[in-house]
Amino acid sequence: MNKNASPEALIQKQLDAYNARDLDAWLATYAPDAKQFEFPATLRADGIREICARSAVRFQEPNLHAQLLHRTVIGDIVIDHERVTRTFPEGPGTLEMLATYRVVGGAIQEASFVFGPKQLDEPSSR
Numbered sequence: 001m002n003k004n005a006s007p008e009a010l011i012q013k014q015l016d017a018y019n020a021r022d023l024d025a026w027l028a029t030y031a032p033d034a035k036q037f038e039f040p041a042t043l044r045a046d047g048i049r050e051i052c053a054r055s056a057v058r059f060q061e062p063n064l065h066a067q068l069l070h071r072t073v074i075g076d077i078v079i080d081h082e083r084v085t086r087t088f089p090e091g092p093g094t095l096e097m098l099a100t101y102r103v104v105g106g107a108i109q110e111a112s113f114v115f116g117p118k119q120l121d122e123p124s125s126r
Helices: 007-019 023-027 048-055
Strands: 030-038 042-046 065-074 077-088 091-104 107-115
Touching: 007 023, 007 065, 007 077, 007 091, 007 107, 023 048, 030 048, 042 048
Parallel strands: 030 107
Antiparallel strands: 030 042, 065 077, 077 091, 091 107
């Protein structure tokens, strides 16, 4: 990881890797001992191995995409408001998400996520 990259540039790099479904490039934006939380403080993954295990299946979804709606940067904290397209167990759809990242030494040290309700796609009529 480029330790001289700004927090905003690093988070953009991870978003680009996410949208390319490039798990290795996405994981490379995280510190080895990074943690992921569901807001406010539910630990979901502790360390890069758990982050990888938790994310690997998602990166195989053919419609996986995060549209950045708004980004706020204050120092080493980056907050993204996104609309995420996924294939949920119930079918394809979207949800809105707030992701708060703390960047330390050129890598994501902590990420915390707030998930909005799932909006499933309407079945196509033929």
